[in-house]
Structure formats: C-alpha cells, structure tokens
Amino acid sequence: MSNTKTSSLTIQGALDNAVPTVFEAALNMLDLGTMLTNTEYDTGTVSASATVVLPYEAAFVQSARVVTSGTAGSLGSYVVADSAATPVAPPSASTQPGVASIATDRKTITFPNTVTRVVVRYLPMCANPSIGRSVTGIGASYVATTKSS
Amino acid sequence: MSDPTTTSATTLKTIVDVGLYHSAFDELDIGTMLAGTEYDTGTITGTTSITLPYEAAAVQSCRVVSGVATVGVYQVSDSNATLSAALGANTSPGVCKIATDRKTLTFYANVTRVVVRYLPMCTSGKVTGLGSLYSPATKG
Numbered sequence A: 001m002s003n004t005k006t007s008s009l010t011i012q013g014a015l016d017n018a019v020p021t022v023f024e025a026a027l028n029m030l031d032l033g034t035m036l037t038n039t040e041y042d043t044g045t046v047s048a049s050a051t052v053v054l055p056y057e058a059a060f061v062q063s064a065r066v067v068t069s070g071t072a073g074s075l076g077s078y079v080v081a082d083s084a085a086t087p088v089a090p091p092s093a094s095t096q097p098g099v100a101s102i103a104t105d106r107k108t109i110t111f112p113n114t115v116t117r118v119v120v121r122y123l124p125m126c127a128n129p130s131i132g133r134s135v136t137g138i139g140a141s142y143v144a145t146t147k148s149s
Numbered sequence B: 001m002s003d004p005t006t007t008s009a010t011t012l013k014t015i016v017d018v019g020l021y022h023s024a025f026d027e028l029d030i031g032t033m034l035a036g037t038e039y040d041t042g043t044i045t046g047t048t049s050i051t052l053p054y055e056a057a058a059v060q061s062c063r064v065v066s067g068v069a070t071v072g073v074y075q076v077s078d079s080n081a082t083l084s085a086a087l088g089a090n091t092s093p094g095v096c097k098i099a100t101d102r103k104t105l106t107f108y109a110n111v112t113r114v115v116v117r118y119l120p121m122c123t124s125g126k127v128t129g130l131g132s133l134y135s136p137a138t139k140g
Helices: A011-017 A020-030 A032-037 B012-018 B021-028 B030-035
Strands: A002-010 A039-042 A049-053 A058-068 A076-081 A098-102 A108-115 A117-124 A141-147 B037-040 B047-051 B056-067 B072-077 B094-098 B104-120
Touching: A002 A011, A011 A020, A011 A141, A011 B021, A011 B030, A020 A032, A020 A141, A020 B021, A032 A117, A058 A098, A058 A108, A058 B056, A076 B056, A076 B072, A108 A117, B021 B030, B030 B104, B056 B094, B072 B104
Parallel strands: A076 A098, B072 B094
Antiparallel strands: A002 A141, A039 A117, A049 A108, A058 A076, A058 A117, A098 A108, B037 B104, B047 B104, B056 B072, B056 B104, B094 B104
C-alpha cells in the first residue's frame, strides 16, 4: 500500500537543494524530459479573446504566432515579453514581430487584439499530470509517496 | 562541525554532462533556473550595457523602460549581432545582444531602466556560473 505525504518543500526548493532523497521525485514531478523537448501548443479555433492560457506553466516562451484574429493586421509572430510589457501588433500582418506579454502565473499570454487561433512554442513545466498525481506548477508542494504496511 | 570542501579541476558543466547530478544541480540551482525570473534593474545611470546578476541559460525578452534608447521590447541576439532600435516607442521590437559571458546585455543607446525575462543559473551564490569549478562538500 502506498500513501502520500506533503512536504513543506516546493518542487522548486527540492530541485534547488538537490537533496538525494527528494531530487529524483521532484524531477519526475517537473517532467523534465517533456519540458526539454519543447512544445508547439496550438489553441485551435477559440472564442475571440485578447488572452490565451497555456495548458502548463512556461519555463521559457520562444514565440507566439497569431494565426487568426478579427483584426487582420494583427496576424504574425510575437515576442513574448515580461508581464508589464505593452502588447503591440506587428506593423502589418506577418511582417516584423509584434509584442505580447506573459503574466507572472507563467501561463496567461496577452495580445493587443482579440485572437481566435494562436500557436505558441515554449518549454512546459509539469506537463504530464498522469499516474494519479496532480501537480500544478514548479511552485507546487513536493509530495512524497511512501510505503506503509 | 562545518563541512570542508575540496575543489576539483572539473567544471560544473562537465559534471552535469557526465551525470554526477545531485551536487552539481545543487550548485546550479536548477529549480530556480527552470522557474525563470523577471529581473528589473530599477533606475540606473545611463549606460549602453547592463549586467544580469546571474548567468542566463536563455533570455526570453528584454524591455527598455527608460533611457535614450527607444522604449519597448528588444530581441536578445548573439554576441556579434547588429544592434538596432525599436521602430518606435512600444512598437516592433529592436535588437540588443548578449555577450559570451551570458550576463552582459548591450543596447544601441543608453538605457536607464530595463526589465529582462530569463532563466538564471547558479542563483544561490555558492558558485559564480556554469564554468565554475565543481566543489563537492565532504565530511571532515
């Protein structure tokens, strides 16, 4: 029989300290392999909104591309900047990049106009919440699985 | 009793490459690195170069908040990139560059405040960067 217990450590803290007894489990929760694989996330067609929410926290966002939008001139690639950046559309569709911002939740990307389809290339954290665990991000508590008789 | 350390001639990069993970990742602070960070210089004296507090594994974006340089977002390119201004304030991004030290960002004109989003390495201060000598703690 296995039980779980929640530590006061976060996954981030467990990785920083690299304590052998928790390190491998923390890496497992992070899904390091999937993270380093890099992902292209396609929202598909969505209701018009100026924001899209990534399915997982992003360690790093390489690019975001607006595929469809009610504003024709806003199509094209965007640099995804810090949370206080001013979103800006490209000078014209699919020319020089525009600017989007990502919130401090590492998941919410904001564009200057409403969008209806976006493709984002990024490094996702904790991207495989399978095998019964529920890890919401790198700041989540480290949860140890222990054996009990 | 404190833990004395011994210094090896092996760099952290090599240690990670060959798989001596626990202690090398401890010095790398991989959790904080992978979480990413937003670094704000605050108001500084006008300069064309700023230095990040820690080496960057990757730089996502850089934004000039104030300065002679055009305000707005800049793409951070390689150490030999040609620098350019944004098209106008808060319009299409300009280009800045990061040096091979992974810490120094250079702009085409003076800046007085910058916000950088990046993945920082070795944030605890135990070592200065990925090229630091590997120093495993040993019990004495």
